[in-house]
Amino acid sequence: MKKEWLARLLVLALVVGFSAAALYARWADRTLEVHAAMPEKGGWLPNTLTARADEPLTLRLISDDVVHGFAIGQSDQQPSVDILPGKPVEITLLFDKPGTYTYYCTRWCGPNHWRMRGTIEVEGDDSSLANDPSGPVAPPLYLMLGIDLDAPHDVQVDVTRQPSARRGAALDTNLPAEMLSREYVRAHSPYEVWQTLRETPAASPLSDADLWDLVARLWERSTTPDALQTGAQLYAQNCATCHGTTGAGDGVFAAALAGETSATPISPGLGHETVAPTDFSDPAHMLGASPALLHGKIIRGGMGTGMPSWGLIFTDEQTWALTDYLWTFTFQFQFKETTP
Ligand code: HEC
Ligand SMILES: [Cu+2]
Structure with a gap:
């Protein structure tokens, strides 16, 4: 009799012990459930998380409707993971x-996909910030x-053929040294550079169209095939649905943004429906x-337009790669995209 009682107690102790251990383990590595749903149905739930620096944070990601993806902005510590309906995935993050x-x-x-964003507040000892070797981040170039990102910047230009960097390179004109730097290009619009060139004696025998080719060449020189490739990938993933695969402002959501159709209302009620994506x-x-203006617009986003802000998502390098890539729609570069 006594023995049986003891055995029962033992079993009970084991059961309680095991569940306590399991609970403790869950608590200790802080597994949090995060649900994903289309923004109209709530987006991320929860959409604010907290963590501590140098302590792992495990997330169990669950889709409540369609396929979503999860990634952390401005960081490559966590490659994007897909969250398929009915297939929760667990990932562990560590913030230093x-x-x-x-x-x-x-x-x-x-x-409204791009509205699906959330924040992770990572608490910790502020002294780790003081020792940060990367130092304070410089403000964006613009x-x-x-x-002024919102000032109209259209120009009256007579460009009869698409400026070509290859033709520009073949002209072999001696350009003022300062124009050859990347900093110079980023701070000026092509039109400003074209005007300066027009007044340069070395360029005086060249036609207006030749000068545009030279400008295209300067723009091509200011970037690299690697940056353009990165830009092409980011563009296809994040921008083409509005701006179109050929950059002509005719992506699948463009009509809705321009207010031409109400079939897919974009951010209803926010007055975002009437500005078409830039061509x-x-x-x-x-x-x-100028590249600085486009870069700034990508970081900040539009003011009351459908242009999302990407400053918290992309690193500065990625934002410049995107900016550089946008010019491949305006100019002919010798760059050839390779599909991954
Ligand atoms: C949801 C639709 C949408 C997406 C996605 C989108 N854009 Fe836009 N974008 C717009 C609209 C609409 C405008 C025009 C209104 C404005 O300038 O604010 C615009 C304007 C811009 C401009 C301003 C051009 C200028 O001359 O002022 C830049 C640069 C730009 N987008 C880059 C991007 C990049 C790069 C991405 C991807 C990372 C992107 N956009 C994704 C809708 C979108
Ligand atoms: Cu989504």
Whole structure:
């Protein structure tokens, strides 16, 4: 009798012990459930998480409807993972620095897909920030140059053929040294550079169209095939649905943004429906914009337009890669995209 009682107690102790251990394990590595749903149905739930620097954070990602993706902005510590309906996935994150991180959906799950963002507040000892060797981050170039992102910048240009970097390179003109730097290109619009060239004695025998080819060449020189390849990939993933695969502003959501159709309302009620996505192949629009302006627009986004802000998502290098890539719609570069 006594023995049986003891055995029961033992079993009970084991059961309680095991579940306590399991609970403790779950708590200790902080597994959090995060549900993903289309933005109209709530987006991420929860959409704010907290973590501590240098402590692992395990997330169990569950889709409540369609395929979503999860990635952390401005970081490559976590490659994007797909969250398939009915197939929860677990990932473990480790942040080495306190701060606010953004997580976002990487799969086009609907017209408001890019609104699917959440934040992770990583707490920790602030002294780790003070020792940060990377130092304080410089403000974006458009702020340093005092560029007003919202000022109209269209120019009246007579561009009869698409400027070509290859033709420009073949001209073999001696350009002023300062124009050959990347910093110079980034701070000026192609039109400003064209005007300066027009007044350069070395360029005086050249036609207006030749000068545009030279400008295209300067723009091509300021980037690298690697950056353009990165830009092409990011563009296909994040921008083509609005701006179109050929940059002409005719992506699948373009009509809805321009208010031409109400079939797929974009951010209903926010007044975002009436501005069409920029056509990057339109010389009148692009030749008046400096790379710094485009870069700034990508970081900040539009003001009351459907243009999302990407500052919390992309690293500065990625944002420049995107900016460089946008010019391949305006100019003919010798760059050939390779599909991964
Ligand atoms: C949801 C639709 C949408 C997506 C996605 C989108 N854009 Fe836009 N974008 C717009 C709209 C609409 C405009 C025009 C209104 C404005 O300038 O604010 C615009 C304008 C811009 C401009 C401003 C051009 C200028 O001359 O002022 C740049 C640069 C730009 N987008 C780059 C991008 C890049 C790069 C991406 C991807 C990382 C992207 N956009 C993704 C809708 C979108
Ligand atoms: Cu999504």
